Amino acid sequence: MSYSASVQxxxxxxxxxxxxxxxxxxxxAFHLLKIPTEEALKLADSIVEAKQRVSFCTRCFNLxxxxxxxxxCSDPRRESRMLCVVxxxxxxVAIERTQEFRGRYHVLQGAFSPIDGIGVExxxxxxxxxxxxxxDVDEVIIATNPNLEGEATASLLVKFLKPMGIxxxxxxxxxxxxxxxxxxxxxxxxxxxDGRKTLTxxxx
Amino acid sequence: MSYSASVQxxxxxxxxxxxxxxxxxxxxAFHLLKIPTEEALKLADSIVEAKQRVSFCTRCFNLxxxxxxxxxCSDPRRESRMLCVVxxxxxxVAIERTQEFRGRYHVLQGAFSPIDGIGVExxxxxxxxxxxxxxDVDEVIIATNPNLEGEATASLLVKFLKPMGIxxxxxxxxxxxxxxxxxxxxxxxxxxxDGRKTLTxxxx
Numbered sequence: 001m002s003y004s005a006s007v008q009x010x011x012x013x014x015x016x017x018x019x020x021x022x023x024x025x026x027x028x029a030f031h032l033l034k035i036p037t038e039e040a041l042k043l044a045d046s047i048v049e050a051k052q053r054v055s056f057c058t059r060c061f062n063l064x065x066x067x068x069x070x071x072x073c074s075d076p077r078r079e080s081r082m083l084c085v086v087x088x089x090x091x092x093v094a095i096e097r098t099q100e101f102r103g104r105y106h107v108l109q110g111a112f113s114p115i116d117g118i119g120v121e122x123x124x125x126x127x128x129x130x131x132x133x134x135x136d137v138d139e140v141i142i143a144t145n146p147n148l149e150g151e152a153t154a155s156l157l158v159k160f161l162k163p164m165g166i167x168x169x170x171x172x173x174x175x176x177x178x179x180x181x182x183x184x185x186x187x188x189x190x191x192x193x194d195g196r197k198t199l200t201x202x203x204x
Numbered sequence: 205m206s207y208s209a210s211v212q213x214x215x216x217x218x219x220x221x222x223x224x225x226x227x228x229x230x231x232x233a234f235h236l237l238k239i240p241t242e243e244a245l246k247l248a249d250s251i252v253e254a255k256q257r258v259s260f261c262t263r264c265f266n267l268x269x270x271x272x273x274x275x276x277c278s279d280p281r282r283e284s285r286m287l288c289v290v291x292x293x294x295x296x297v298a299i300e301r302t303q304e305f306r307g308r309y310h311v312l313q314g315a316f317s318p319i320d321g322i323g324v325e326x327x328x329x330x331x332x333x334x335x336x337x338x339x340d341v342d343e344v345i346i347a348t349n350p351n352l353e354g355e356a357t358a359s360l361l362v363k364f365l366k367p368m369g370i371x372x373x374x375x376x377x378x379x380x381x382x383x384x385x386x387x388x389x390x391x392x393x394x395x396x397x398d399g400r401k402t403l404t405x406x407x408x
Contacts, residue, residue, distance in 0.1 A: 002297065002300075003267075003297065004257075004258065004267070004269035004275075005269070006250070006253050006254045006257045006258060006269060007254055007258055007267060007269070009250045009253065009254070010250040010251060010253075010254040012250075013246055013247040013250040014247070016247075017232045017235060017236075017247075018231055018232060018235045019228050019231060019232070020224075020228075020232070024223050024224075026294055027222055027223060027294075028221045028222060028223070028224070029254070030292060030293060030294055031221060031222045032221075032251060032254065032255070033254060033255070033258055033267060033293075034313070037255045039220075040251055040255050041251070041252065041255065042217055043217040043218070043220075043221075043248075043251060044247075044248040044249075044251040044252050045248075046210070046213045046214040046216075046217040047214060047236060047244055047245070047247060047248040048245065048248050049210050049213065049214075050210045050211055050213070050214040050233070050236065050237060051236070051237070051241045051244050051245065053208075053210045054208065054210060054211060054237055063207075063208070063211060063237060065208035065209070065210060065211070071208075088234060089234060089237075090230055090231075090234055093206065093207065109238070
């Protein structure tokens with residue numbers, strides 16, 4: 001006995017989601033079959049609803065609900081001279097939570113990873129160049145992830161942006177606040193040493 | 205900035221699935237928003253379809269598609285004198301894969317765990333008793349998981365079934381085939397010692 005067609009289809013569809021392996025897909029499928037129908041349909045409805053209502057901002061490619069431009073781009077109080085480049089929309093939410101940044105964003109929708117078929121063409125780099133050319137941008141802050149793909153993307157962006165004569169910066173790598181030197185990996189600790197700041201009396 | 209209403213709803217619904225924490229829910233939600241609409245709707249459709257077509261077998265509570273009784277119960281070649289009791293339908297698929305069992309099943313739809321609100325009433329024990337009384341059952345094989353809840357369920361079932369004068373057995377615990385003594389936990393190794401078999405010449 002194997003699973004019936006519609007159960008197998010459900011397992012297959014769930015297994016295509018990121019981070020959900022065959023075993024989890026099976027577990028989630030059986031969970032959905034076990035719970036009341038209305039509960040399970042809430043999930044199905046939320047997928048349909050989100051796909052209908054959410055699109056990408058035509059300017060920065062952040063998620064946008066019910067409009068052409070996202071909440072950040074359509075907010076006139078945001079400074080246009082600072083542009084923060086991120087890999088995905090969820091990174092914007094993380095940065096917004098810090099309340100440290102009042103500029104605008106640009107979402108690349110991925111990171112440079114030729115092995116996964118993600119090259120320059122797949123990222124929103126051309127659109128970034130156009131924005132930097134047209135908008136009043138002084139500084140581009142590259143906030144891609146501090147991993148292999150994110151660093152490769154950062155190097156790539158520097159190569160494209162530097163000739164345009166604007167300031168290009170990269171967010172700092174180092175020990176997380178509250179972290180412990182003892183448990184830091186050598187790469188992070190190396191970065192923390194590299195990026196050390198001179199301390200002076202009164203200010204640092 | 206936080207997520208818009210329909211994105212948050214999608215994240216919330218995904219976060220209710222077993223084994224999917226808030227971070228994974230977010231990742232899956234953004235994945236669904238990024239992929240083509242038709243791809244995302246396939247998942248929604250497969251949930252709706254499965255909930256419409258799949259129900260529980262009226263006899264053994266296994267999953268059943270398009271009928272009152274499941275494929276095992278409606279197969280006249282299956283022996284009715286052996287009844288294998290499992291926690292969930294996916295356990296049936298695992299046992300069927302061994303091709304070692306030709307009897308029928310009974311799905312409890314869970315394991316005894318009062319702390320999670322799962323008592324005797326929540327499990328299909330009453331229905332099991334009725335089946336043992338009405339059907340021509342010689343032996344009940346208890347194949348609940350070899351963990352705390354599964355063992356508690358097994359003890360409970362023995363208490364209910366023994367007075368009915370049938371043979372009640374429990375699947376063996378021990379080292380997995382291909383396993384390594386060195387890496388076995390002490391409970392498993394203890395069980396393996398407990399359940400040792402006498403070897404004789406010619407047969408074991």
